[in-house]
Amino acid sequence: MQQVFHNFKVFMKQAWEIERRYFLYLFLSFVGIVIFSYYTIQTPKIVLDMIESSEIDIYKVLGIFMVLMVSALLWSYSKVLYTPIGHKIRYRYLLQISEQYISIPYEKYDDPKIQSDVWKIMRPVSSIDGVQAFYTNIALFVGNLGIFFVSIGILLKIQWWISAMIFIWFGFYTALSIKAANKVDEETNKNIHLRREEWYLDDIAVDVAYGKEIRVFQLQRWLENKLITLHDNLNILTRKNETTYIIPEIANDIFQFIRDSLIYVFLITLYFKKQISIGEFTSYSVLILQLNSALMAGTENIKQILSKHDNYKKMIDFINIPKQSNEGRPIDFNQKWTIEFNDVWFKYPECENWIYENLNFTIEKGKKIAIVGLNGVGKTTLLKLLLRLYRPTKGTITLNGIDIWEYKLDDYFELFAPVFQEINIFPFTIVENMSFGRQVSKESILRAIEDSGLKTDELNNGDLDSTYMTRYIHSDGLNLSGGQSQKFVTARAFASKRPIYILDEPTSALDAVAEYDFYYKIDEIMKEHTVLFVSHRLASTQFCNEIVLIENGTIAEKGTHKELLDKSGRYSELFKVQAKYYQSGEAI
């Protein structure tokens, strides 16, 4: 209950900040509905009285008519005004969730638990049924409260036990309904992975890369069976949820039967005792029915307002996670600097195996370092540690002797221009793909594109502002081939003008000539820069002045290409494995 109260406060505060008028509309709606329902209930009685006394007051009748008209207008028009507000606030929350989601530290983001939590967190704002319904129902509830007060005033005049019975049941039924709604919500949360899977299957059906796989491997049936299993599970859930919902409703039907029987028996008895007339009989029964329907509608509203608060709380808590701090020491970019890994140990959370044990390693300004090693030795992990995406489990990484985690995050990121293996091109213009809102001159973008090996005629003649990439959003967008795409994201790194390039297999999709050109130019392009280079093609590491071979969680060999070859160690072994195919001679 405390949680509900807390959420309620937060939601009301949000409404106050975004649309203060919401509260005015609530008030108008309340006033309108109180007057309207009072006169709707009273009118038959007033008219009956007039008929019985045979005295007609035309002004009174017209007056009531006008009051009904005005109050109906007030009530309906405030509804016109407040209904969109819930929608607006819902999208405000969705934006806040998105902002948080896209900004949470990578370490947390990478945790699968967060990923499934976000699905739950988004639930209150991903359909009308949630935050939006909350705001609408608050308003409707305020209206029902009006009817409720009016009915109470009139009902107190009738038998107290009828009113008491209706009220007690109302409380009981509301509690049952809320409990049912919460149970359904919890069940739905527990099975949220089914929705994720459904989304995933829907997604891959239209994905181009999956499209080939699905067709060639004839996976259509396989995927359909996946969906059938998934839907069977969803059906079990639906069945369960529908049963949960229907129980309080059937209980309510039974109650209504008992209530109606008691009321009619009571009223008929009164009639036979000649205590009431037929007219009174009718208006009493109309009144009781009206009260009942107002209360039942109120139950629906209260249910909407009081249920789902676990999810609301999750959502509010998520939004309130403090942003990754951007406080810390500033970095002077012109200074000479060194980055050092000091006795770094690392393992992924909840993993047994150490990826790194006692890693020591230095990066100096202007150096070009190649990181080589077998698949799975943790080359990418090393980059993640360096990029502050993960924290070392033990040991420190320092920049000029100070822990990298003590620097201002924005400044620190500003040091690195990574090109990861995953090639991401976004459905925006070329300029936007290169700059993402930062100030970057067109000349430097064109320069970066040229350096990456892309020709401007491959990019719509270099029309940077109005050429959209990919066809995902813009149907006339530009699709690049694999090799072109790789050059394109390399250009993005170049355009950022950051001092340290991190190149993870930057030429894996390029042909031999393009690759050769890339490494041929690299000295020229990266003269001033520090480079960390990851590649399995050992021949391309030759432009680097230091090669680091990682094995068994630590650095096994270090030196220049020539030194390591002369040493005849592991590196030279690996090199020879690759090189033998390029020697002239007999078949192998």
Next chain:
Amino acid sequence: MKEKYNIFLFFIRLVRKMRPNIFILRGIYSIFKTLEILLIMYIPSMVILLLSNNFTYEKIIMYILGTLALLLALRIGNKILNRNAFINEEKFSQEFLRDISNKIVNVPFSQIEDSEFIAKKEEALFPIKTQGTIENLFRTVPTIVQATIILISVLSILLVYEPILMVFSILLAGISFGLCRSMINHEAKTALRSARQNKEYVYYLRVMRSSEIAKDVRIYKMQPFFIKKLASLFGWYVQDARELYRSREFRGLINQVLSVILLGTIYGYLISKVFSSSISGAVFILLVNATVNFNSQINVFLSELLLLNQQIIYLKPLMEFYDLIETKNYKGNIVLEDKIESMEFRDVFFKYPRTDEYVLKGCSFKIDCSENLSIVGRNGSGKTTIIKLLSRLYKPQSGEIFVNGINIQEYEEKSYLKQLSIIFQDFKTFSYSIRENIVLDKDFDDNKLNDALEKSELKKELDPLPKGVETKLSRHDDQDTISLSKGQEQKLVIARSIYEEGSLIILDEPTASLDPIAEEEVYRHFKSITNNKLAIFISHRLSSCRFSDKIIYLSEGKVSESGNHYDLMKLGGDYAGLFNLQASKYR
């Protein structure tokens, strides 16, 4: 109107095809629900009737309790019927979505690459997924039927007592309908506009959920940029929705005002009648109740009718989408039972849809007798296109492709594709267990799986995992899952292609992410993988060509050089140039 009728029929046919029992359930439900509503309306009048007709106390009580018990039975029965109908409707929705998904995975590949097709799909499914179109249709149609029956019964009461009131009620209902009509159309248009923007939102969701993009987003500080885009998109949403909600609520306002007018008029009319003593007080109450009921039912009727209209407008893109779906027009019916022993491209010309330039311009080559072929060429020379044609994802504009001497279009698709084992350059893994990723939909055989794991070098990657091959590569289920590195994924798809046991193996850059040792191992196994089979190998690492019986060099959409490694080196052409360029760094 005719169009809307057709859309409605289209929907009805879908239901009839998938879940015809919904009609029965909803039919029975409609009848009983109408009875329930009429009974609720009738009970007060019945009581008055009983009271004024001098029945005995016991008899009246018995009648009333009996009627209330009947009402209770109807209520409970209707709830249960409704629940069962709802569960069936859910099943229909699922079957319907599966049907669509099934159709999508079966359309020709060119449609998947056509972004307009995908956009149409988003547009068609958006209202179904977010506006509850199907649920609404299932709700509105029976409600309209109920409302119609109730209206007719109320109208007949009015007709018996006061025909003028009936005419007046119908008149006001007509006005209300007329005022709302244009608003409804406007609402439907606005809703459709929002639907079009949805694909943008779906894209942003994907950006947020993609761990591949997450690193870039953080380090290049793209967050403000994306949030700005998202905020402006939401701005549109909110604006559209405001229009939509206001219009919808405004209709409610019109109805409310009209109902007050109706009520006022009826009161005025009846009061004057009472004074002229032509009706009694009791009949007055009955008539008031009847008109109030008429008014509320006409509101239900109209708003449900308009809702139906709107949902039908929403269904229009779906029908258009169904029309867009192409079925593969391969008429081939020759079942390929033997292994593939020869393959030939004869003068093949091909360009992608919506482009002008031919990728292949008269490409011809041939392999047979379990030869290994390497295809070499610069980026964009059409190497991958050859695979797409061979796997029948596309059809050449002219020229022919033969397998075992028969044009591949003549083969029955399933048996033909079964003979192919392909690793695409942009291969994908599925978020299910490793075993499922390898075995896919084929029969599971432990020995075969082990063999595939050994030869692909995946086995030693799995050793440290407690659950081994059963470990999930899941993105939607968060327990005991791992994410593989690019190199490990590559080993996995190699294992998949070994398990596939096709007789024509096609490998497009299969070792791009492998370390030298793993690459060497794959090369070493290559002979046994492709033993007695045709194999096509595409790689920028020309080292792989040393194994090939035959190499073709693609340039300008044609085969410009062909032969084995030594022939081509001796020739000293483009291939030799490329090889020497790469080799220069290894010498």
